Amino acid sequence: MNITKKDIDKLNAVITVEISKDDYAGKVEKVLSDYRKNANIPGFRKGHVPMGMVKKQYGKAVLVEEVNKLLQDALHKFLTEEKLDVLGNPLPKNEADINWDADDYSFEFELGLAPDFNVDVKGNEVLQYKIVADEEMLNNQVKTIRKQYGKLISKNEVEKGDEITGTFTSSEKEIEKKTTLSTEDIAGKSQLESLMGAKVGDMVSLNTKGMFADDHDNQKYFGVAHDDAHGLDIAVSFKIEEVNKREMAELNQELFDKLFGEGVVTSEEELKKKIKEDAEGQFAQQSDQKLLNDVVDSLIENTKFDLPDAFLQRWIAVSGEKKLSEEDAKAEYERSEKGLRYQLIEGKLRAENNLQVTFDELKEYSKNMIKAQMAQFGQNNPTDEELESIAARILSNKEEVQRLSEQLNTNKLLNYFKENAKLKTKEVTYDKFVKEAYA
Structure with missing residues (x-):
């Protein structure tokens, strides 16, 4: 067997896999021998069917199957060993021209190669909102509480x-x-x-x-x-x-204790401080999501590189359950191009900055999540054995693992952007944030 790669340009290549009779003959003979041992053909005892008859009936199908197995294994091994960063999957180029009556075969595959590029998270300034609970909001919240408990x-x-x-x-x-x-x-x-x-x-x-x-x-x-x-x-x-x-209810210790527990808040000033902390904690999540979206958009817009467009459109046309027309494949590619670009950018950032999630990180993240949930129900001091047991149960569920991994991946990426991106902080009230961010 011989495999060669010919570069068409920086983004496109052709791999040629040459398979000779020596590569597959032994495998085909073994499969046919097994067929012969187990074949039930009228007029012949089991295991005594003539090999010629077996070859005539099953030979071509077995040949094609065994050659294709060799072909797929060889392709996978070659791409792995050569460390080729491919987009999509290899596309057969001369599939219709293969003469299965010959002894030796030559298969060609088109490759779409990932581009080489650099990501500069500091290259363009991105606005980071800091949402504050102003006095008007705090007064309204106090008023709402007094009404609710009045x-x-x-x-x-x-x-x-x-x-x-x-x-x-x-x-x-x-x-x-x-x-x-x-x-x-x-x-x-x-x-x-x-x-x-x-x-x-x-x-x-x-x-x-x-x-x-x-x-x-x-x-x-x-x-x-x-x-x-x-x-x-x-x-x-x-x-x-x-x-x-x-x-409206009076702002007294009875109300404060009912809201936050005994002695946690003892005055209107402390009540407003607690409301402010809670509100701004919730606002921070919205601000973080906005920041993440804006940094992603900035990276997509300002990280320039070419893609093997024609190859990817051909791959999209044949990779789904239903084959697409050239026009539909082009439209689908245009819809997905932005997402593909970001996948490449994100992958490069994660690889170069060690942002991949490890199992130990995932386990610790799940334990912290469990601890926070237990605290909501007054269980403030769970033992490590309890946390380990619950975490193990959660991490045995594939869907939960995927969900938590996505959360942790997003958190790691967001923290990286906060530490490394060129950010300009703007302090705004929540109402102003909504008007500016979602106008």
């Missing part, structure tokens, strides 16, 4: 700040939705005026247009579909069934 006082007439329970109806959109809303939820001036002074049992006519600041609230309060919620402009009737005034 008392409801039943009333008969609607006044500003009250909570109203009732049913919206409309024949036009087939609405019949019972809901509870506060007058503070209503942004429309005319709708608010129509409700002021209304009494339990009254039927109030309202228009949905501009009733709420966010059209998505139309889903919540009217029960309409998402597509109908945007720009909803219809007349609805609102039957008032209950009116309540919410008396």
Whole structure:
């Protein structure tokens, strides 16, 4: 057997595998001999079928199978030993021209080679958001807590700040939705005026247009579909069934203990500090995800290299369950090219900076996750034996291993970017972050 590689250019090559009769003859003879021993052919005792008959019936199929086995093993070994970084899989080039009646065979395969390139994470500045909980947000959170733990006082007439329970109806959109809303939820001036002074049992006519600041609230309060919620402009009737005034809870030690446990918070100042810590901890996750997305986009845009486009389009055309037309394969390649580029960039970063996840890291990560979950249920001091036992059970599940590996891989990459990328930090409130990041 002889294998050679001919470079077409830096991204394309052809491998030729030459297989002679000496390479496969012994294997074919052995398989046919086994067939002969076990063949059940009418007129012959088992094991006494003439070899000529066996070869005539099975010879060509066995030959093709054994040669293909040799071929695949040789290809795999060659690619591994030569350390060729290929994209996709080798594509047969002369498959239709093989003469299986000959003794010797020559197979050609096209290769798409991964490009050689450098990744510079410091080359382009990326904005990193630091989301802070400002005083307005903290005051609103305190107000929300006081409302949530306050008392409801039943009333008969609607006044500003009250909570109203009732049913919206409309024949036009087939609405019949019972809901509870506060007058503070209503942004429309005319709708608010129509409700002021209304009494339990009254039927109030309202228009949905501009009733709420966010059209998505139309889903919540009217029960309409998402597509109908945007720009909803219809007349609805609102039957008032209950009116309540919410008396806000006092900020005292009883409330603090109920919220955070005995003695953890002892003043409004400490309450705001705790709210700020918790909120900014959650904000950090969103900021990190935004940073990761932006660094990835920057790397894809600014890391320049060519790909074996024509080869990859041919490979896409034949690699799926259903063969694609040239036009469909080209379209599919254009859709997947950005992802392929990032796979190559990420692979290079991981290989050059030792960012691969080891089993020991995965085990430690799972133990820390278990410890955090147990703490939520008041189990703050699990033994190492307990953690080891639970971690072993989790890591015996392939799906869990994959999920945790993806999380840890993402964390390692994110930390690498934070330490090495050229970042510009911008401090913003959460509302401003949402407007800027997801505009």
